[in-house]
Amino acid sequence: MRPLTEEETKTVFAKLASICGNSLKNLIAPIDNSPTADRYVFRVQKDRVYYVLLSMANLATTVSRDNLLSLGTCLGKMTKTGKFKLHITALPILAEHSRYKIWIKPSGEMPFLYGGNIVKAHVGRWTEDTPEHTGIVVFSMDDRPLGFGVTARSTAEARRLAPTGMVVFRQADAGEYLRDEDSLFSSG
């Protein structure tokens, strides 16, 4: 387990900023105003990036690298080419700080949770002025986060789109907890 290098930090923040808005800086802000306040930090264990409390990260140094499987919240993994891939486990953090949101109708929940993209017919509502090819968090109509993806069209363009036209390309959905159960938590 180690902190991120400057290059890695940039990559991770760039990815998070594509989905999150200005509130992203609250992610690393101290929890309270006291001088010895705890804060959240990023740690790399094998190739996974974890978002974890500093105090917990310090405690985790007592566990050897080989024996430490996971700590805190797994945000995603660093690929061997130096890119960062967000995992579905980062959804609670992304949903809290997301800039653009889309709510899908109950009829569209299952197709999305089985790994499909979102078509216009399934859209309940979405944030106005969303540009195309930008990160977006997918919610059900009762405000439960289901996953995230990238917009295929801007809101203005999507208005003229046919009901079967795609509006969001899926990147991760909550169904992965079952589908990728074997590979999601093992970093080997």
Add this chain to the structure above:
Amino acid sequence: MPPSRTKTVKNKHAANGSGISGSKATRAGPTDGIVKNKKGPPPSSKPSNSKAIAAILKKRRKKTYSEKELDIPKLNMITPVGVEKPKGKKKGKVFVDDRESMNTILAMVQADKEGEIESKMIKARQMEEIREARRVEAEKKEGERKAALDETKDSLRKKRKRGGKPTANEDLDVKDTLLTGSNAVKAKKKRVSFA
């Protein structure tokens, strides 16, 4: 070194040879079997003349450079990205863990992203404006065409009123024009009749 050959001494009391001058025993060296190397005069270490000194000095002055010192670009060699290491730099990764530097990186990344999104929005807005302008233009053209058609219709109607009762043929003609929107002569239907 091969072992020295042993000799058979016939008369060990004859200390100095056999007494016969030029015999084998008198010519031979020491009889103890050990042959010592004869040392010649030691080689003169000092150079004898100034010419040799000059030659040595000349040799010393000429410095030979190694390939590294010359800094010549290497030919036909691939240096992988990770292999080349800058000189005088600390080995290993540099971690970012303090809040200030994290905030700086975050601010930089966010400014970049903001700019990107802003430019996307501006572009989308411009495209929308262009589309709107095109739509308005198309509507205007459509309106003009409709107006021209109405005008033609009106003129034909007026003509009919002014000319009194039109003949049946004319009336049919007008109807045709109104229906098809053109004055093209309708082809007569082919008929087959049996006598």
